[in-house]
Amino acid sequence: xxxxxxxxxxxxxxxxxxxxxxxxxxxxxxxxxxxxxxxxxxxxxxxxxxxxxxxxxxxxxxxxxxxxxxxxxxxxxxxxxxxxxxxxxxxxxxxxxxxxxxxxxxxxxxxxxxxxxxxxxxxxxxxxxxxxxxxxxxxxxxxxxxxxxxxxxxxxxxxxxxxxxxxxxxxxxxxxxxxxxxxxxxxxxxxxxxxxxxxxxxxxxxxxxxxxxxxxxxxxxxxxxxxxxxxxxxxxxxxxxxxxxxxxxxxxxxxxxxxxxxxxxxxxxxxxxxxxxxxxxxxxxxxxxxxxxxxxxxxxxxxxxxxxxxxxxxxxxxxxxxxxxxxxxxxxxxxxxxxxxxxxxxxxxxxxxxxxxxxxxxxxxxxxxxxxxxxxxxxxxxxxxxxxxxxxxxxxxxxxxxxxxxxxxxxxxxxxxxxxxxxxxxxxxxxxxxxxxxxxxxxxxxxxxxxxxxxxxxxxxxxxxxxxxxxxxxxxxxxxxxxxxxxxxxxxxxxxxxxxxxxxxx
Numbered sequence: 001x002x003x004x005x006x007x008x009x010x011x012x013x014x015x016x017x018x019x020x021x022x023x024x025x026x027x028x029x030x031x032x033x034x035x036x037x038x039x040x041x042x043x044x045x046x047x048x049x050x051x052x053x054x055x056x057x058x059x060x061x062x063x064x065x066x067x068x069x070x071x072x073x074x075x076x077x078x079x080x081x082x083x084x085x086x087x088x089x090x091x092x093x094x095x096x097x098x099x100x101x102x103x104x105x106x107x108x109x110x111x112x113x114x115x116x117x118x119x120x121x122x123x124x125x126x127x128x129x130x131x132x133x134x135x136x137x138x139x140x141x142x143x144x145x146x147x148x149x150x151x152x153x154x155x156x157x158x159x160x161x162x163x164x165x166x167x168x169x170x171x172x173x174x175x176x177x178x179x180x181x182x183x184x185x186x187x188x189x190x191x192x193x194x195x196x197x198x199x200x201x202x203x204x205x206x207x208x209x210x211x212x213x214x215x216x217x218x219x220x221x222x223x224x225x226x227x228x229x230x231x232x233x234x235x236x237x238x239x240x241x242x243x244x245x246x247x248x249x250x251x252x253x254x255x256x257x258x259x260x261x262x263x264x265x266x267x268x269x270x271x272x273x274x275x276x277x278x279x280x281x282x283x284x285x286x287x288x289x290x291x292x293x294x295x296x297x298x299x300x301x302x303x304x305x306x307x308x309x310x311x312x313x314x315x316x317x318x319x320x321x322x323x324x325x326x327x328x329x330x331x332x333x334x335x336x337x338x339x340x341x342x343x344x345x346x347x348x349x350x351x352x353x354x355x356x357x358x359x360x361x362x363x364x365x366x367x368x369x370x371x372x373x374x375x376x377x378x379x380x381x382x383x384x385x386x387x388x389x390x391x392x393x394x395x396x397x398x399x400x401x402x403x404x405x406x407x408x409x410x411x412x413x414x415x416x417x418x419x420x421x422x423x424x425x426x427x428x429x430x431x432x433x434x435x436x437x438x439x440x441x442x443x444x445x446x447x448x449x450x451x452x453x454x455x456x457x458x459x460x461x462x463x464x465x466x467x468x469x470x471x472x473x474x475x476x477x478x479x480x481x482x483x484x485x486x487x488x489x490x491x492x493x494x495x496x497x498x499x500x501x502x503x504x505x506x
Contacts, residue, residue, distance in 0.1 A: 223456025
């Protein structure tokens with residue numbers, strides 16, 4: 001058998017080189033597609049947490065103290081976590097809140113216990129065995145009948161009849177009281193209960209048929225009343241020096257006849273530990289944040305979305321989010337839990353969060369926090385960048401690792417702003433947490449009824465979420481400000497915002 005001939009013609013060599021190139025490209029593409037498929041499976045079926053396991057940290061020889069700091073930092077900052085087990089001692093029976101009213105129920109002894117088993121005489125009460133349980137009275141609906149005094153002078157009939165003035169109401173001549181209207185709004189936007197379900201409950205429990213359209217009218221009226229309030233909240237937010245922003249999609253019914261909802265967006269702007277303002281827009285374009293922020297010249301912290309560029313005043317400072325940068329690398333770790341390139345990068349990013357967690361635990365001042373970051377975080381950043389640059393040189397094009405490196409290096413200047421501005425948080429997780437009610441609501445009430453309803457829904461979300469952040473009771477706040485709000489002059493509204501409420505009710 002003769003040996004195979006070795007091609008020597010230039011055309012044959014060129015064909016072989018071409019086929020090798022095609023084969024290499026096909027192999028790379030298969031690896032990238034397998035990676036994408038694996039990420040989709042992890043997203044659908046995998047755990048929701050973004051925490052490195054103890055085994056991964058031990059694999060890269062992280063010190064136990066650092067590991068504990070990382071766990072604490074992640075528990076404070078990561079938006080989603082899986083369940084964790086801790087071997088802590090049971091704290092024992094909890095005490096019920098002292099501010100709750102107490103209703104006593106005395107259980108007498110049985111007739112047999114009232115008589116002494118030896119002498120037959122009646123026993124006397126010497127004390128009580130006491131126990132406490134949390135109890136509830138079901139909601140009690142009733143018809144509130146308001147009778148206004150009518151007075152007249154018998155001697156001066158020409159003066160006519162005088163009636164007692166009605167107290168201000170949220171919706172004049174409404175069949176429902178203010179408390180029912182407020183409860184409807186809170187049930188939908190705090191408890192995520194659709195109006196249809198509320199309508200069914202009223203008919204089931206009371207035999208009272210209140211249509212979803214009627215409930216919707218109450219909710220939209222409240223949203224309309226709150227729009228000027230949210231304008232005052234926006235001014236309050238813009239007057240500060242630090243804003244976090246993010247956006248989330250929400251479906252809107254339109255009359256375009258396409259047979260499907262339009263995807264609009266709720267843009268969220270907030271101050272960490274302060275108020276939250278939602279802005280409804282039909283699109284995700286730049287003009288949404290551009291109009292909202294105007295000439296704002298403070299710090300704007302966002303993810304890497306390009307719509308936030310080229311907006312605000314000329315001196316506005318753009319900052320990025322380390323949680324988003326970390327998430328990109330964590331996806332690579334999910335593909336390969338023992339990845340020798342991405343795992344150390346994620347671990348060092350966790351150390352950055354641990355530095356801030358330690359500063360927060362020690363209640364450091366802004367000046368002390370700046371010094372701590374310069375001493376501890378800056379060397380970490382240099383090491384993280386060198387590792388990312390090294391990883392980029394070996395990563396496959398279009399792979400998860402390559403995209404993570406590109407994302408971090410592109411935003412590096414924005415990611416390191418926190419060294420210059422100690423008030424800046426490392427992540428926008430607080431902003432993401434503020435949008436969880438929207439995500440929960442989408443799964444229940446599904447969509448917004450019309451583009452005109454969008455700003456009203458955004459106004460309700462703004463007030464409800466601001467109250468949650470500032471620990472203001474929503475029912476009490478609405479009961480105080482909503483009645484008569486339509487008749488108040490605009491200049492009074494800044495004194496009624498949730499932040500102003502906290503200042504008056506510390």
